[in-house]
Amino acid sequence: MSDVLDRPDIGHNADDHLKVVGTRPIRPDGADKVTGRAAYGADFNMPGQLVGKVLRSPHAHARIVSIDAKKARALPGVKAVITGADFPNLADEFHEGGEAASNLRDMAMNVIARDKALYHGHAVAAVAAISSAIADEALALINVTYEVLPHVVEVEDAMAEGAPLLHPRMFTEGLEAKPDKPSNVAKRNRIARGDLDAGFAAADVIVEGRYTTKATHQGYIEPHATVASWAADGQCNVWSSSQGQFMVRTYCAKVLGKEISDIRVTPAEIGGGFGGKTVIYLEPLALALSRESGHPVKMIMSREEVFRATGPTSGAVMHVRLGAKKDGTLTAADVELKYQAGAFPGSPVGAGSMTALACYDIPAFRITGYDVVTNTPKVAAYRAPGAPISAFAVESAMDDLALKLGIDPIALREKNAVHNGTKAAYGPTFQNIGYVETLQAIRDTEHYRTPLGPNQGRGMAVGFWFNVGGESTAAVNINEDGTAVVVTGNPDIGGSRASMAMMAAETLGIAVDKVRPMVADTASIGFSMLTGGSRTTFATGMAVVQSAEKVIAELKRRAALIWDVNVDHVMWKDGSAWCLDPAKADEKPLSLEAIAGQSARTGGPITGQTSLNAQGAGPGFAVHLCDVEIDPETGHVTVLRYSAAQDVGKAIHPAYVEGQIQGGVAQGVGWALNEEYIFDRDGHMENAGFLDYRVPVASDLPMIDAILVEVANPRHPFGAKGVGEAPIVPPLAAVANAVRRATGVRMADLPLSPPKIRAVLDAKGG
Amino acid sequence: MSKTHVSTTINGDPVEFLADPGMTLLDALRDELELTGSKEGCGSGDCGACSVILDGRLVCSCLVLAPEAEGRRVETIEGLANGSRLHPLQQKFLEHAALQCGFCTPGLLMASKALLDANPDPTETEVRYWLAGNLCRCTGYDKIIRAVMDAAAELRQERV
Numbered sequence: 035m036s037d038v039l040d041r042p043d044i045g046h047n048a049d050d051h052l053k054v055v056g057t058r059p060i061r062p063d064g065a066d067k068v069t070g071r072a073a074y075g076a077d078f079n080m081p082g083q084l085v086g087k088v089l090r091s092p093h094a095h096a097r098i099v100s101i102d103a104k105k106a107r108a109l110p111g112v113k114a115v116i117t118g119a120d121f122p123n124l125a126d127e128f129h130e131g132g133e134a135a136s137n138l139r140d141m142a143m144n145v146i147a148r149d150k151a152l153y154h155g156h157a158v159a160a161v162a163a164i165s166s167a168i169a170d171e172a173l174a175l176i177n178v179t180y181e182v183l184p185h186v187v188e189v190e191d192a193m194a195e196g197a198p199l200l201h202p203r204m205f206t207e208g209l210e211a212k213p214d215k216p217s218n219v220a221k222r223n224r225i226a227r228g229d230l231d232a233g234f235a236a237a238d239v240i241v242e243g244r245y246t247t248k249a250t251h252q253g254y255i256e257p258h259a260t261v262a263s264w265a266a267d268g269q270c271n272v273w274s275s276s277q278g279q280f281m282v283r284t285y286c287a288k289v290l291g292k293e294i295s296d297i298r299v300t301p302a303e304i305g306g307g308f309g310g311k312t313v314i315y316l317e318p319l320a321l322a323l324s325r326e327s328g329h330p331v332k333m334i335m336s337r338e339e340v341f342r343a344t345g346p347t348s349g350a351v352m353h354v355r356l357g358a359k360k361d362g363t364l365t366a367a368d369v370e371l372k373y374q375a376g377a378f379p380g381s382p383v384g385a386g387s388m389t390a391l392a393c394y395d396i397p398a399f400r401i402t403g404y405d406v407v408t409n410t411p412k413v414a415a416y417r418a419p420g421a422p423i424s425a426f427a428v429e430s431a432m433d434d435l436a437l438k439l440g441i442d443p444i445a446l447r448e449k450n451a452v453h454n455g456t457k458a459a460y461g462p463t464f465q466n467i468g469y470v471e472t473l474q475a476i477r478d479t480e481h482y483r484t485p486l487g488p489n490q491g492r493g494m495a496v497g498f499w500f501n502v503g504g505e506s507t508a509a510v511n512i513n514e515d516g517t518a519v520v521v522t523g524n525p526d527i528g529g530s531r532a533s534m535a536m537m538a539a540e541t542l543g544i545a546v547d548k549v550r551p552m553v554a555d556t557a558s559i560g561f562s563m564l565t566g567g568s569r570t571t572f573a574t575g576m577a578v579v580q581s582a583e584k585v586i587a588e589l590k591r592r593a594a595l596i597w598d599v600n601v602d603h604v605m606w607k608d609g610s611a612w613c614l615d616p617a618k619a620d621e622k623p624l625s626l627e628a629i630a631g632q633s634a635r636t637g638g639p640i641t642g643q644t645s646l647n648a649q650g651a652g653p654g655f656a657v658h659l660c661d662v663e664i665d666p667e668t669g670h671v672t673v674l675r676y677s678a679a680q681d682v683g684k685a686i687h688p689a690y691v692e693g694q695i696q697g698g699v700a701q702g703v704g705w706a707l708n709e710e711y712i713f714d715r716d717g718h719m720e721n722a723g724f725l726d727y728r729v730p731v732a733s734d735l736p737m738i739d740a741i742l743v744e745v746a747n748p749r750h751p752f753g754a755k756g757v758g759e760a761p762i763v764p765p766l767a768a769v770a771n772a773v774r775r776a777t778g779v780r781m782a783d784l785p786l787s788p789p790k791i792r793a794v795l796d797a798k799g800g
Numbered sequence: 801m802s803k804t805h806v807s808t809t810i811n812g813d814p815v816e817f818l819a820d821p822g823m824t825l826l827d828a829l830r831d832e833l834e835l836t837g838s839k840e841g842c843g844s845g846d847c848g849a850c851s852v853i854l855d856g857r858l859v860c861s862c863l864v865l866a867p868e869a870e871g872r873r874v875e876t877i878e879g880l881a882n883g884s885r886l887h888p889l890q891q892k893f894l895e896h897a898a899l900q901c902g903f904c905t906p907g908l909l910m911a912s913k914a915l916l917d918a919n920p921d922p923t924e925t926e927v928r929y930w931l932a933g934n935l936c937r938c939t940g941y942d943k944i945i946r947a948v949m950d951a952a953a954e955l956r957q958e959r960v
Contacts, residue, residue, distance in 0.1 A: 065894070068893050255839075337842040700941065
């Protein structure tokens with residue numbers, strides 16, 4: 035573990051011309067968050083609000099024959115009971131949200147079941163009452179008659195001939211010939227290039243394996259929560275914790291059959307999301323309960339409900355086959371990915387396929403992905419959705435290849451690395467990537483050269499994430515004293531207010547503490563896609579900078595008016611206007627404060643707003659190095675040391691970039707070692723709580739050395755690339771490869787929990 | 801179901817409220833007293849987001865019944881700062897960027913305070929084990945541990 039005091043100097047700035055970007059100021063929302071004042075989803079209340087609660091299916095798969103709510107409705111204190119019949123039936127309609135496209139019809143059916151409950155925990159009815167106790171009592175009085183159906187949980191079971199069908203009218207898309215029978219396989223996708231047979235024929239060595247991962251949950255500590263009000267005139271207000279207030283508004287309007295202008299959504303502070311709050315669960319139920327009862331309704335999920343009814347990510351079964359020359363040059367790769375989607379189509383197998391070989395330049399490859407529905411909660415995005423899963427398989431196979439050939443694992447990656455100009459496996463041609471620099475950064479660490487002790491192993495793995503741009507709006511408003519407010523529509527999930535304020539301050543040439551960033555409700559700023567896809571600092575940041583540039587243009591125009599010169603003779607520098615007109619050489623610079631103070635006399639308030647659809651997000655590459663020690667007695671794996679290098683483009687606020695990397699590593703380590711959905715024979719999750727679904731705690735982890743590699747993205751004003759998702763891609767394999775090198779045995783089934791390690795050691799006679 | 805009258809001391813102030821017999825201290829703080837700084841992440845004592853200090857001892861307020869607060873002293877996140885002056889732990893959490901979403905932060909701060917009250921000079925390992933009852937899903941704990949160690953050093957300095 036590294037020394038606690040070895041922090042880089044606060045205020046260090048590599049780029050001489052930058053004064054704010056690249057420094058580490060205290061975040062503008064910090065004081066409220068360390069004093070308990072920040073208001074999260076469950077911290078908001080309205081006068082007269084009711085408590086809303088959900089009745090959930092006790093079966094993994096069942097036809098809902100009838101719902102009798104007469105007794106519940108008659109209970110004193112109960113103000114409303116709703117079922118699927120209270121919602122419109124929607125047609126298939128796909129909506130691009132920022133992380134992955136969602137079918138609104140499926141989303142509506144996931145919010146509340148209609149004719150069938152498709153997983154244990156699927157919402158079937160909801161009540162609103164004057165107290166939590168009465169709401170609980172009411173739920174128990176709702177009589178639902180179910181016809182229990184056979185269910186299926188595991189992905190390959192769901193693909194098998196004769197498996198129980200979740201959606202009898204679903205036919206596999208993406209096959210050469212249209213199938214004549216329905217299937218749980220919603221879609222097959224394929225990416226291929228080159229002559230696969232020739233590639234394998236040209237190989238000197240071939241490695242292959244079957245790899246499995248279990249469903250894991252995003253595990254945000256804040257359960258979903260909302261307060262919703264449906265007024266007598268049909269106008270709706272929603273307060274909720276989500277990754278996108280505009281996403282909540284759009285989806286609620288669709289699910290309830292409302293016009294978008296009838297709904298205003300105010301974002302609460304969000305207590306973690308990691309992709310899991312890119313969809314809606316409670317908001318439409320709370321709105322419908324408010325409509326029926328005439329009162330505002332507050333709903334909060336329990337932790338058990340979060341596990342049973344909100345998106346985990348997919349469990350998966352994968353096959354990887356790699357062919358290479360003796361010198362390590364890859365000749366062919368065949369990758370097959372089968373991902374659980376949960377109750378409705380839409381697993382991240384598409385992204386898992388596109389990222390699987392994105393770090394490699396291979397002449398011949400084939401990637402086949404299957405999106406498979408199962409009687410489990412509908413998966414939701416989870417940090418680089420799909421990528422950690424396929425990377426686990428490919429990077430495990432790459433490690434076996436390195437071992438088989440006796441080649442250093444970093445050298446093997448370098449030999450096959452993508453470069454600028456390489457056509458990526460998923461299509462585009464890479465530009466301005468920093469992959470080999472990131473490999474080099476790990477090779478250069480002291481960590482990589484440190485000797486290991488007994489029962490210890492060192493693993494490395496690489497990972498890729500696209501990062502996205504998309505639609506964002508930002509406004510920069512200059513106050514009359516020369517300070518500024520930056521308004522965006524993106525919930526701040528990990529410090530983005532700080533980076534927005536910093537980019538505005540840098541552009542305007544003023545101190546960062548003169549800029550207050552705020553996240554506005556849907557009626558107070560233009561549309562913005564949700565916070566996801568590592569897009570906010572890139573895309574919304576771009577909108578902030580362009581808005582600040584508009585403000586500067588206006589400030590120059592005002593200065594020109596004050597000086598009575600042509601605006602072409604005004605320069606903006608260091609937060610002031612400078613007069614360049616030779617006839618007015620005596621004019622002193624006019625500060626932002628001075629111009630703002632006279633704004634009423636020069637044309638009124640000074641503001642700038644930008645709406646854009648940002649393109650050109652730079653992809654992120656991560657290279658991780660992990661040391662583990664195995665306890666031969668218990669089979670427990672301790673992560674001793676971890677180094678994570680990543681091409682971040684340009685770190686706007688390096689401390690929060692490091693934090694993204696460290697957090698992604700921690701989640702990945704949990705996925706590798708502990709975390710899994712465990713289902714019993716009836717398809718019920720057995721470990722729906724933090725005691726038995728064990729996420730990493732402080733004593734499970736070492737310090738995590740985050741190494742920032744800065745290969746600028748020229749499409750962003752300061753060179754930023756998305757940073758939040760790439761760091762969860764390599765850890766699954768980095769940990770597994772370390773365990774492989776410590777035990778001598780390839781373990782291909784996550785999580786690498788103590789009983790599995792013990793079994794391996796026992797089989798070795800250890 | 802008649803309610804119980806509870807008299808207690810919260811952050812040094814005398815407080816009275818009525819509680820259902822089954823009400824948790826966390827619900828009393830949040831719903832009766834509008835002290836929403838303590839968070840509910842699990843309701844089962846596994847996540848530590850509701851950590852408060854009860855008569856000097858760190859507890860999960862979701863596992864304490866509200867009537868148990870009768871006659872006792874409760875310290876919550878709302879009382880950690882000295883007026884508008886942040887506690888060194890709060891200041892160091894900010895300086896070290898030891899929070900991202902901030903939801904676990906009140907609980908982690910109270911757990912850290914209980915640690916430093918009991919052990920002013922903890923090792924990194926001691927900090928990690930003491931805070932093992934407080935889940936953070938954002939940070940990977942690295943910067944939290946550094947912030948607590950740094951705050952401990954500053955508090956020791958203040959005592960000299």
